[in-house]
Amino acid sequence: MGIKTWALKKSPWVFHLNTGSCNNCDIEILDALTPRFDLERFGILLVGSPRHADALLVTGPVTMQAAPRLRHVYEQAAKPCLVIAVGSCACSCGIFDGSYHIVGPVDKIIPVNIYIPGCPPKPEAIISGVMKALNSL
Amino acid sequence: MSVTLPWDIFFIIIFPGFLFTAAVGLFSTWVDRKVSARIQWRVGPPWYQPFVDIIKLLGKENIVPTGTGMTGYLVFPIIGFIAVVLVSTILWVTNWFPEATFVGDIIVVIYLLYLPAIGIIAGGSASGNPMGSIGASREMKLMLAYELVFLVAIFTPVVASGGTLSLGGLVGYQAANGWMLGNASCIVAFIVSLVCIQAKLGLVPFDIAEAETEIIAGPYTEYSGAALAVFKLTKAMLLFVLPILLIAVFMGGAWSPWTILEYLLILVFIILVKNTNPRIRVDQAIRFFWVPCLILSVIGIILAAVGL
Numbered sequence: 282m283g284i285k286t287w288a289l290k291k292s293p294w295v296f297h298l299n300t301g302s303c304n305n306c307d308i309e310i311l312d313a314l315t316p317r318f319d320l321e322r323f324g325i326l327l328v329g330s331p332r333h334a335d336a337l338l339v340t341g342p343v344t345m346q347a348a349p350r351l352r353h354v355y356e357q358a359a360k361p362c363l364v365i366a367v368g369s370c371a372c373s374c375g376i377f378d379g380s381y382h383i384v385g386p387v388d389k390i391i392p393v394n395i396y397i398p399g400c401p402p403k404p405e406a407i408i409s410g411v412m413k414a415l416n417s418l
Numbered sequence: 419m420s421v422t423l424p425w426d427i428f429f430i431i432i433f434p435g436f437l438f439t440a441a442v443g444l445f446s447t448w449v450d451r452k453v454s455a456r457i458q459w460r461v462g463p464p465w466y467q468p469f470v471d472i473i474k475l476l477g478k479e480n481i482v483p484t485g486t487g488m489t490g491y492l493v494f495p496i497i498g499f500i501a502v503v504l505v506s507t508i509l510w511v512t513n514w515f516p517e518a519t520f521v522g523d524i525i526v527v528i529y530l531l532y533l534p535a536i537g538i539i540a541g542g543s544a545s546g547n548p549m550g551s552i553g554a555s556r557e558m559k560l561m562l563a564y565e566l567v568f569l570v571a572i573f574t575p576v577v578a579s580g581g582t583l584s585l586g587g588l589v590g591y592q593a594a595n596g597w598m599l600g601n602a603s604c605i606v607a608f609i610v611s612l613v614c615i616q617a618k619l620g621l622v623p624f625d626i627a628e629a630e631t632e633i634i635a636g637p638y639t640e641y642s643g644a645a646l647a648v649f650k651l652t653k654a655m656l657l658f659v660l661p662i663l664l665i666a667v668f669m670g671g672a673w674s675p676w677t678i679l680e681y682l683l684i685l686v687f688i689i690l691v692k693n694t695n696p697r698i699r700v701d702q703a704i705r706f707f708w709v710p711c712l713i714l715s716v717i718g719i720i721l722a723a724v725g726l
Contacts, residue, residue, distance in 0.1 A: 285477035291470040319460040321451070324467050329634040332481060332642040335474070359479040359642035 289335060289361060290415045292324040296334035296358070300351050300387070301377075302341025305401040306368035310338055313404035320408065331355075336363040336411065339387045342370040342377040348384045355391045363394045363414050367407060372396040434510030436503045443654035444468040446685055450657070453689045468654060472647050480643030483546060490544040495641070495648040498537030501530040502655045509662055512585040513672045519586025527585070527663065528572060531618070534652050535561045538627065541649075542637025553636025557627035559700050560617060563707040564624075568614040570715040574607035575667050578722040589671035597670045603721035608668045610715045612684070615660040616691060617703070620653070623695040624703055661685060 299307055314320055314327055328334055331354045343351055355364065366387045369375035374386050387393050394417070397410035429435055447468040455462025482488050505527050512519040535557060542554030575598045576583060579591045588598075598604040617624035628636040638649055661684040665672045669680050698706070 284473060288470050288474035288477060292467065292474045316458050316460045319455070319462075321455060321463050322461050324463055324470060329630045330639045332640055333635065333638075333646065335478075357481075359481055361478070 286418050290418055292326075293335040293363070293411070293415060294326045294328045294333055295336045295338050295365075295411075296328055296331050296354075297338045298331075298340070298351065298354055300339055300341045300347035300371070301344035301383075302368065302370055306340035306371070309401040309404055310340065310367060310407060313407045318404050318408060323412070325411065331358040334358050334362060336365055336414070338365050338367050338407075339371050339393075340367045342374040342380075343384045343387055343390055344382050345384055346382075348390055351387070351390050363418075364391055365411060365414055366393045366396045367410075368402060369398050369400045372398050375400060429511055430503065430507050435507040439503065439506040439655045439658055440651055443651070443656070443658040444472065446657045447654045449685060450689050450692070453686065454693050457693045472651060475642075475647035475650065476644050478643040480645055481640075483640050486546045486640070487544045490540060492645055494537045494541035494544060495645050495652070496537075497540075498534035499648050499652045499655075501533035501537075502652055502659055505530045505663075506655065506659050509585065509659065509666055509672065513589055513666055516586035516590050519584040521584050523585050524572070524576065524583060524588070524667075528569060531660075531663075532561075532565070534656060535618070537652070538637045538649070541641070541645075542627075542639075545637070545640035547640045549633045549635070549639040550637050552633050553627045553629075553639070556629075556633075556700050557620075557637060560624060560626055560703055563704040564614045564617040564711075567610060567707050567711045567715050568618070570712070570719055571607040571611040571614060572663075572667060574715070574718045574722045575604055577719055578603055585666055588667055589673070592670045598668045601722065602726045603718045604668055606714055606718035606721065608664065610711050610718065611664055611668075612687065613711060614707075615664065616688060617707070618660060619656055619688070621688060622692040623698055625697055626700045626703060629697060657685070657688075661688075 297307065297310055312318070331337070337355065337358060339351065341347075355362070364387070366372050370377060371387045374383055377383050384390065395410055395414040397407055399406055402410070431437065445465075445468070448463065448465050451467065452462040482491055508523055508527055508530075512523060539554045539557050539561070542550040542557065575588060578598060578601050579588060582588050582591050592598055599608060620628055628638065633639075638646060641649060661681050662672050662677075664684060665677055665680050670676075
């Protein structure tokens with residue numbers, strides 16, 4: 282493991298992107314960033330710009346409006362960049378599967394590194410998923 | 419100057435210059451993050467976190483967006499960075515070898531301290547992002563607000579010591595006559611300059627340019643990889659250099675072991691102000707600096723002129 286990978290594992294900055302979710306997973310992501318769970322222990326920070334991001338937390342099934350934007354944000358992010366699909370909808374479209382406005386799950390648009398199922402996943406599940414994604418590097 | 423060329427290179431690259439300032443500056447950022455975490459009842463990051471952040475950013479892809487001035491976009495972060503390295507070298511060399519000082523080095527230091535802000539303004543404008551432009555414009559307004567006050571406050575000890583226009587001279591004067599903070603005028607000037615370095619560092623009551631809840635990351639929005647690392651490193655080094663300037667000018671010079679204690683006091687004060695204040699608007703910041711702070715600093719310099 283090179284020093285670049287080690288540093289990436291120790292300091293992943295996350296960018297949060299909603300591609301049509303019902304806001305439930307977003308609330309759980311914000312929960313995971315509160316002092317109770319304190320993700321800064323692992324060096325995880327929430328950043329506002331995809332240019333700074335090392336991981337994209339994508340929530341929600343990808344709607345037709347969101348699909349080009351999701352691709353755009355992924356292209357804007359500086360590589361190496363992990364993609365983490367948070368919630369059942371992001372993993373498999375969930376209850377929105379087959380709707381007229383849905384393009385498909387996140388992995389149909391951009392490559393996904395890890396899937397965190399749940400409707401919504403608990404903050405513990407999100408933290409565990411992010412740590413597994415980092416350890417898989 | 420009595421020092422020779424190999425020593426100059428050593429001073430600039432290794433000891434008081436780049437490596438030492440970067441290491442202590444990054445460590446100070448960790449103190450900042452850890453104390454902030456403890457204030458918010460969190461555990462906080464491990465001690466090596468700021469170093470890891472910089473290593474990671476250096477290893478990442480450096481994107482230059484289409485439509486930006488490529489040269490300027492990549493050169494402006496370096497201008498501010500070099501300025502901070504030079505300020506740190508000048509400060510430590512004049513504190514430890516007062517014979518190496520030259521008349522007017524305090525003016526050189528103040529001019530070099532403009533450059534990080536100018537680098538942020540120019541880099542934000544060159545990035546061609548609307549958020550970057552707004553951030554650059556805010557940084558410019560903030561700079562116009564605090565620079566005059568900072569200048570008047572730093573020149574109060576110069577007036578109080580009877581016109582000693584060199585850092586080595588000020589340190590020598592304080593060694594002979596006691597701390598500048600013993601004068602009423604310099605207490606006023608010290609309080610004003612503490613507020614000004616908060617704005618120069620872009621920390622919370624004055625983090626108007628980087629306001630992440632309003633304009634993403636301000637001038638840094640388009641920066642990624644190594645260029646962003648240089649900006650972060652410049653900010654971290656300023657967190658070390660600016661308190662050392664205040665210690666050199668007001669608190670007896672940075673040559674005794676007490677410097678560490680004085681530095682920690684100023685650092686903790688900065689962190690506490692950062693954690694107990696909301697962000698103010700840019701018009702409020704200009705009013706704050708141009709009315710109460712300017713009046714206070716002018717009172718300070720008048721007191722110094724009459725010998726208090």
